Amino acid sequence: MMALKYTLIALIKDILYLPVWWYTRGTVFIYKWLVNTSVSTWKQMGLAVWIKNLFVPMFQQYDWQGRIISFFMRLVQIIGRFIGFVIMFAIYLVIFLAWFILPAFAVYLFLQTTFNTYTPLI
Amino acid sequence: MEEKVPLLICDKSDEGHIRKACRGSWMGFSVHHHFFAWQRDLSDEAIKGRRIAEIFDSIVNFVLMLVGVVGLLHMGILKLINFYVPEYLEYVPGILQKIYIPLWLLIIIIMFVMSRLVRTALTIEFVKKEAADHPYDDGVSWESVAKYHHGAFNNIAYAFAPRAMVAFEEAALKSHKAGVEFSLYTLFEHLLETPDVKSILIRFELPPDQVVRAFHDKFLSEGADHAGANGAMWQTIAKAYLDAAENDDPKVTVFHLFDACLMVDPKFGEFFEQLGVQPKVLDNGVQWFRFMNHLSGEMRSFRRAAFRKNTSDTGAAMTGLATPLLNSIGEDLTKAAKFGYLPVTVGRTSEIGSMLRAFESGASSVILTGQQGVGKMSIVEGLAERMVTEDVPEILKDKRLIRVPITHIVSGSDPGQYQQRLMQVMVEAVRSGNTVLAFEGIEGLFGVRVGGGTSQDLSDTLAELLEKTRLTAIATTTNEAFRTAISGTRFGSMATKLEVNQVEDNDAIQILESRVFNIEAHHTVYFTYRAIEQCVTMARRFLQDEALPENAIKLMQETAVYVRNKRGANQLVRAEDVGFVITEKTNIPTEAVNQDEKDKLLRLEDIMHERVVGQDEAVKAVSAALRRARADLSGGKRPIANFLFLGPTGVGKTETAKTLAEVYFGGEDRMTRFDMSEFQDAQSIYRLIGQPGQQGTGLLTEAIRQNPFTLLLLDEFEKADASLLNVFLQIFDDGRVTDSVGRVVDFTNTIIICTSNAGSNYIQDEVKAGTGTEIIKQGLLDQELKKYFRPELINRFDGVIVYTPLNEEQIEDIAHLMIGGIEKRLYEQKGINLDVTERAVAQLAIKGYSPEFGARPMRRVIQSDIEDVLANILLEGRVQRNQTIVIDVDGAVNIE
Known part of the structure; x- marks a missing residue:
């Protein structure tokens, strides 16, 4: 009896609970994931360190030529790294948004296949 | 942690009201308005149900995942072909074209599996720190x-690690099966059978099976009293x-469960004590x-945090400059730490903290x-x-932190080169900007x-560069070197x-524990566990050239090699093995190290009387004082014992000391002897503890440093200068003295015996008059x-022992002992027997007796x-092997 309760009944409960979970705790989960992954990517890119050192010459070249070259090199680096970050962030954001759209999309497909003559294959 | 946690235990027998109030909890306690409860059903059905559900869930997840992936692939491939x-398309079997899972269903299946996996991951909860930080709420x-x-x-229940949970549930199942209440005893018995606890038992040389059997017989046999054991079990969980x-x-x-069981019920500790493991020691093992x-x-x-650390020469933002020379002569410690090449640093938080504060x-720079x-x-x-974790x-x-061994800088033949190399290193470090x-x-x-003469010292070059560049640097050195060479210089x-x-010993044990697995x-x-403990104790006692923990780590390594070579692989290293290695390293006899001191102390009188004739009261007093001194709970902060031996010359004072050295330290040669008549002026203190600033010049301090396990005999103590006696006052009291270069010399493994002739005449007169000792x-x-002595000095002695003059009978015994020695030597070296008749011995005793000089004339x-007679016989060749020389009265000699 207990085994049944823990298996089949739990499974049915799970299925019924899915939409609720998806838009409540599930949303909290995917939001946290978005924040954590973005922060981690930001750190990985080392952007903060590069911005902090914007006016510090690279490779200890403290002469004026070194400073100028470094400044522009750093600028390029920062822009490059920032673009990299933005791309990654955009991907994360797409996943995040997909989370919201996915159930609605499934329902839309369901309605379309059931009530229209549209066939998904061929 | 010693007091009981006020628990609420749900009364399952009352099906109605209370059970509802428990809300599925079995037990709970309240801490600072937070309520912690065990909410996992422990009935047989529930445990088994959960086990089946676990398997069922993973099968469901697997199947759904498979369906999802295969469905998507199927659909994708068909679409691609079609496009x-x-x-x-005609080559694809018709059935594969007709039967497919619609996309919307695939999406829902994938969502469903995802939600299940995420939820399982999210239910993993950890212990809540606030549970320990606040007082319990009572009366809820x-x-x-x-x-x-x-x-x-x-x-x-969520905070239980899987292995702990399995052990706990298994114990519950077992007790249900046996039809007994789930109690602390069933839990503990089951814990004893877990691999984790077994590995602890093995470290105490306890065979796990026997322990379980003994435990069962003692606590779980018929008729054992288990009142309140269910409550105690919940107490343990809390x-x-x-x-x-x-x-x-x-x-x-x-381990937490095992530890908590020991804490809740002292009977378990007693149980282990009967198996020969003291509760304190067991606790240390569990803590390990x-x-x-x-x-x-x-x-x-740490590894997670280390992942992000950039260890290239130039740093994360390429501010730094490459440092080829530094890389070749130094070692990048941050890089080594990042990749886990450094041993874990255990403890030391206060030292690292003060270093960081200094920066x-x-x-x-910090030294x-x-x-x-x-x-x-x-x-x-x-x-x-x-x-590496940037927690700085x-x-x-x-x-980057780069280790530069100075030996790599001052290698070569030319000091000019050293300076050049040092400057290059410094310049490179400064230029790199991140070193x-x-x-x-x-x-x-x-x-x-x-250069030669008064030119600049290399350290001044370093100091100057450091001052000028403000480069962050750490230096290490020994205390002595700092005092003698560095203190007062620019650096x-x-x-x-x-x-x-x-x-401390305990920290050292922890450090060893962290290294032992490697x-x-x-x-x-x-x-x-005892072997590890022994490594620390022995290293501290006998390997004083180095400090803890390094000497103990080395000792541990040597012992491992010793056992491996002697007994082969997969053997236990026991405490005795550590003793053997110590003996090999230091020549301190093994039995002196390993043998039970107690046993030695109890038989002390008998052992001493084999060599010391008469002086019953002195022997008894020494033995008693030594026993007293050892039973004293001074915690090893004083010498083993200090005695003052008083009495005329030749009555056995030195002989007693020699015997003690043999009994206690395993050999007469483990005695360090000083004639204090050589230290009669105030200046002689420098000979004793060393000239100021000169290392290794103190006769006493060096002797004890090199040989800390020894008997220190100070002859004619009363003749020493009064200022020296003050030094001894401290040694007697603290068991340590600081030498002239600031090293602390440890006297806690010595027996100190001072002999003195002071008052000899008084003793002789009184003995003659028949006064009691x-x-x-x-x-x-x-x-x-x-x-001669200040009262506080006399008070420091564990015993003042008076030796009385010997009488003729005792002198005869001594003559016997001495002749016995000659007999033994003669037989061992030449194979010739010697027989001195009783009458001859008596005659010798009369001749050698002097009330004034004791047994001294006897030797002459x-x-x-x-001996002279024997020498003549041997030189003349009158005697062969296996013959016997008989010496009778008046020097009559017979050879048989």
């Missing part, structure tokens, strides 16, 4: 918590949880495993001083680990002159000095000794009357 090569009831918390309890919270362990492990568990958790988070408060082996470099390595002040962030240097053994730079005054002290894996032997002693203490008499 690019529709003519091939199920009704009140239900009202207040609305059933939103912290379920502590304790284990709180204990984990207190120690910041994320999960409750089997818990500590290792904790450490591996910390290592995991934060503006110091650019760590401490005895050889005290762990200066491991503090530097600990800093490297902190730098701003000045050290995004920097922190750690100079190991900085004293090597001091006293090295670049010495600019660097912040941090003293590193020898670790050593075990390398040599495939296993250390018992006690009265003579009192007389000496009250009057005679006061002329035996020399002239026996």
Whole structure:
């Protein structure tokens, strides 16, 4: 009896609970994931360190030529790294948004296949 | 942790009201308005149901995942074929074209699997720190918590590590099966059978099966009293949880449970005591495993944090410059730490903390001083680990820590070269802009002159460069080197000095525990807990050239090799093995190290009487005083014992000392002897503890440093200068003295015997008058000794022992002993027997007796009357092997 309760009944409960979970705790989960992954990517890119050192010459070249070259090199680096970050962030954001759209999309497909003559294959 | 946690236990027998109030909890406790409860059904059905559900769930997840993936692939492939090569579609079997899972269903299936996986991952909860930080709320009831918390309890069951949970549930199942109440005893019995606890038992040389059987017989046999054992079991669960919270362990492990059982019921401790493991020792062993568990958790988070550390020469933002020379002569500690090549730094948080504070408060260089082996470099390595996780002040962030052994700088033949190399290193470090240097053994730079005569010292070059560049640097050196070479120099005054002290025994044990698994894996032997403990105790007692923990680590390694070579792989290293290695290293006899001191002390009188004739009272007094001194709970902070032997010459004072050295330290030669008549002026103190600033010049301090396990005999003590007696006053009291270069010399493993002829005449007169020894002693203490010693010095002695003059009978016994010695030597060396008749011995005794000089003339008499005669016979060749020389009265000689 207990085994049944823990298996089949739990499974049915799970299925019924899915939409609720998806838009409540599930949303909290995917939001946290978005924040954590973005922060981690930001750190990985080392952007903060590069911005902090914007006016510090690279490779200890403290002469004026070194400073100028470094400044522009750093600028390029920062822009490059920032673009990299933005791309990654955009991907994360797409996943995040997909989370919201996915159930609605499934329902839309369901309605379309059931009530229209549209066939998904061929 | 000792007091009981006020628990609410749900009364399951009352099906109605209370059970509802418990809201599915079995037990709960309230801490600072948070309610912690066990909310996992422990009925047979539930446990089994959950097990089936676990399997069922993973099968469901697997199948759904498979369906999802295959469905998507199927659909994708068909679409691709249809789009690019529709003519091939006819080759695809019709059934595969007709039967497919619609996309919307696939999406829902994938969502469903995802939600299940995420939810499982999210239910993993950790212990809540606040459970340990606050006092318990007393006097709560199920009704009140239900009202207040609305059933939103912290379920502590989630904080149990899988292995601990399995053990706990298994124990519950077992007791249900046996039809007994689930109690602390069934839980503990089952814990004993878990692999985790078994591994602890093995470390105590306890065979796990036998322990379980003994436990069962004692606690779970028929008719055992188990009143309240169910409550005690819940108490254990609560304790284990709180204990984990207190120690910041994320999960409750089997070790926490085991530990909590021992805490809750003292009977378990007694049980182990009967098996020969003291509760304190057992606790240390459990702590060892818990500590290792904790450490591996910390290592995991360290590796996660280390992942991001940039260890290239130029740093994360390429501010730095490559340092080819530094890389070739130094070692990048941050890189080594990042990739896990450094041993874990255990403890040392206070030292690392004060180093960081010094840097934060503006110091650019810090010098760590401490005895050889005290762990200066491991503090530097600990800093490297902190730098990897960037858990450091701003000045050290995004920097590299490079270890530069001074020997690599001052190698070669030309001091000019040294300076050039040092400057190159410094310039490179400064130019790189992100380098922190750690100079190991900085004293090597001091006293090295670049040119001849009064030219600049190499250390001044370093100091100047450091001052000018404000480069962050750490240096290490020994205490002596700092005092003799560095203190007062330019570098010495600019660097912040941090003293590193020898670790306490317990910390040393922890450090060894953290290293032991590596050593075990390398040599495939296993250390018992006692062996590890012994390594620390023995290293501290006998290997004083280096400090803890280094000497103990080396000893542990040597013992591992010793056992591996002697007994082969997969053997236990026991405490005795450590003793054997100590004997091989130091020549201190094994039995002196390993044998039970108690046994030796109890038989002391008998052993001493084999060599010392008469002096019953003195022998008894020495033995008693030694026993008293050892039973005293001075905690090893004094010498083993100090005695003052009083009495005329030749009555056995030195002989007693020699015997004690043999009995206690395993050989007559383990005696260090000083004639204090050579130390009669105040200046002689320098000969005793060394000339100021000159290392190794103190006769006494050097002797004890090299040979700490010894008997120290100070002859004619009363003749020493009064200022010397003050030094001894301290040695007697603290068991230590500081020598002229500041090293602390340890006297706690010595027996100190001072002999004195002071009051000899008084003793002789009184003995002649027939006064008892006690009265003579009192007389000496009250009057005679006061002329020579201050009362506080006399009070420091564990015993003042009075030796009375020998009588003729005793002299005869001594003659027997001496002749016996000659007989033995003659037979061993030449194979010739010697027989001195009784009458001859009696005659010798009369001849050799002098009430004034005791047994001293005896030796001369035996020399002239026996040894000379023997020498003549041997030289003349009158005697062959196996013949017997018989010596009778008046020197009559017969050869048989």
